Amino acid sequence: MxxxxxxxxxxxxxxxxxxxxxxxxxxxxxxxxxxxRLGRRSFTTGRLTxxxxxxxxxxxxxxxxxxxxxxxxxxxxxxxxxxREAKNRAGFxxxxxxxxxxxxxxxxxxxEARLMRTPNHGSQVAYNAQIAVDSKHKLxxxxxxxxxxxxxxxxxxxxxxxxQALEVxxxxxxxxxxxxxxxxxxxxxxxxxxxxxxxxxxxxxxxKDLFTxxxxxxxxxxxxxxxxxxxxxxxxxVSQTEKNxxxxxxxxxxxxxxxxxxxxxHRSIVRSFHEDARQAMDDRAKADPGWMKLRLGLVEHPFGVxxxxxxxxxxxxxxxxxxxxxxxxGVLGFNLKRTMAILGxxxxxxxxxxxxx
Numbered sequence: 001m002x003x004x005x006x007x008x009x010x011x012x013x014x015x016x017x018x019x020x021x022x023x024x025x026x027x028x029x030x031x032x033x034x035x036x037r038l039g040r041r042s043f044t045t046g047r048l049t050x051x052x053x054x055x056x057x058x059x060x061x062x063x064x065x066x067x068x069x070x071x072x073x074x075x076x077x078x079x080x081x082x083x084r085e086a087k088n089r090a091g092f093x094x095x096x097x098x099x100x101x102x103x104x105x106x107x108x109x110x111x112e113a114r115l116m117r118t119p120n121h122g123s124q125v126a127y128n129a130q131i132a133v134d135s136k137h138k139l140x141x142x143x144x145x146x147x148x149x150x151x152x153x154x155x156x157x158x159x160x161x162x163x164q165a166l167e168v169x170x171x172x173x174x175x176x177x178x179x180x181x182x183x184x185x186x187x188x189x190x191x192x193x194x195x196x197x198x199x200x201x202x203x204x205x206x207x208k209d210l211f212t213x214x215x216x217x218x219x220x221x222x223x224x225x226x227x228x229x230x231x232x233x234x235x236x237x238v239s240q241t242e243k244n245x246x247x248x249x250x251x252x253x254x255x256x257x258x259x260x261x262x263x264x265x266h267r268s269i270v271r272s273f274h275e276d277a278r279q280a281m282d283d284r285a286k287a288d289p290g291w292m293k294l295r296l297g298l299v300e301h302p303f304g305v306x307x308x309x310x311x312x313x314x315x316x317x318x319x320x321x322x323x324x325x326x327x328x329x330g331v332l333g334f335n336l337k338r339t340m341a342i343l344g345x346x347x348x349x350x351x352x353x354x355x356x357x
Contacts, residue, residue, distance in 0.1 A: 010039030039082035081320035182274025
């Protein structure tokens with residue numbers, strides 16, 4: 001059976017189309033996403049903007065056309081915090097139904113929280129907090145709370161948010177390996193944002209003693225890879241769904257290094273469509289190790305202070321919007337402490353008095 005899942009989120013609208021077999025095996029057929037920013041002003045005004053609703057409906061219409069092409073048997077569409085908390089959500093849901101034929105279910109905050117892997121406590125239902133810290137004053141310039149289990153799709157949205165907050169034209173953002181995503185890096189580059197993000201060290205899943213991906217050199221001129229034995233891996237498969245290409249050589253059978261390379265019949269290397277952008281971010285990080293030291297000092301300290309202020313068990317409220325409000329209080333508390341450290345209490349009181357006047 002072919003199924004489709006649609007997530008009408010606070011920042012974007014996602015759709016995943018997959019074939020599900022009787023034994024429960026899932027094979028992804030298509031995965032698409034469009035940025036709509038439904039939550040951009042709704043959290044402060046309590047209403048979805050006309051512009052964001054237009055973008056969302058347009059995205060869902062595009063999804064609807066794809067659903068027909070893919071001949072999907074069943075659709076499950078849900079809306080999360082931005083829609084759930086908006087005063088005009090009923091009209092928005094009705095508009096989606098009338099213009100696209102898609103029935104959208106608005107889910108609760110408890111349903112919205114997702115199971116995530118945590119460093120010290122296994123898997124827990126949790127949220128993912130994001131902050132961006134200004135290197136000049138060491139203040140938190142932007143923050144976000146998501147229910148995504150990793151940071152792979154957070155680099156560009158956070159970079160845009162912090163640039164708007166700082167009101168600057170040029171911006172360099174530094175993030176850790178969890179943000180290493182070529183598509184996000186490409187979006188940053190297209191928007192004039194310089195991203196410095198090291199890629200994680202790869203481990204061969206077939207065995208720790210086998211050659212890793214780094215042992216294979218890519219030749220951009222001929223568009224192929226060269227293996228440690230000097231053989232050529234050429235492109236033999238392209239996946240538009242996964243947005244990557246697979247390179248393979250059939251010269252493994254009699255290779256003297258095969259025991260150190262693969263346990264399969266042939267060795268393959270997967271290259272993303274956005275590999276160049278990901279590599280460029282990694283090259284910047286390696287060219288100047290000082291970037292990562294700067295990130296460590298800027299970001300980890302605010303997180304530690306906020307966790308200390310929030311205490312255990314962390315968030316006391318449920319639902320993404322409410323939890324984000326609680327995070328906002330923690331960010332405000334940190335920025336107040338930091339501002340007092342910069343200006344001193346008398347200086348801060350003077351600045352507040354001048355602002356009130």
